[in-house]
Amino acid sequence: MKYVILIHSNPQPWGHPTDRFTDEGHQQSEEWHAETGRSFDALMEEINASGEFVTAMALADPASSSVYGWSADSRPGEHLRTDGPYAETKEQLAGFFVIDTETRERAEEIAAHFAQPGGHVELRPSMWGDPED
Template identity: 65%
Template sequence: MKYVILIHSNPDPWGHPTSRYTAEGRALSEEQHEQGDRAFDALLEEISASGELVTGEALADPASSTVHTWTPEGHLATDGPYAETKEQLAGFFLIDCASRQRAEELAAQFAGPGSVVELRPAMWSGGDDQ
């Protein structure tokens, strides 16, 4: 089953990896960052080799987004971001796992300093949204 790992973060300034731009990440030593980078690279290598990684992307600064909405008068485009929160969607990974348990194991490893990770099943027409 496919799952999306959504990474929410509040880097200031916006940058990737977001863990280097959050208050929590700036409090870490360079050695801790390098250790985290190695662990993350190993995780990506593992799930690439197993075929579980489908794709992933870091996202640009939410301030660069355009929000498109529908109104009875027609479509309306406004400057983003959409969410009125500090945390914004920083990136995502699409994974394909044999079980929810395996997806949870992987998702936990994507959480970094100053970020929150959300795991959500991907949907398809006629699919189960549980």
């Protein structure tokens, strides 16, 4: 089953890895960041070797996004465009990983590794993929 790990954060300034750029991340020691980096690298090696890793992408600053919407007055083909970010919220989508695991429990185990200071991680099953999903 495929899952998406959505990483929400509010780094100031925007940067990756986001835990290096959040207020909470600044409070962590350099040793903590180094160990976290080693742990993340080990996780990536593990899920690559097991075939569970599908893809991942870090996203640019939400201020650089364009948002397209619809209003009751819109006609077909007409969409309202505004500059991002899309939501008036402190945390924004910073990136995502797609994984393919045998069980939800394994997906949860992997997703837990993405929790970080100053951010939240959301694990969500995909709706489409394998016919068995």
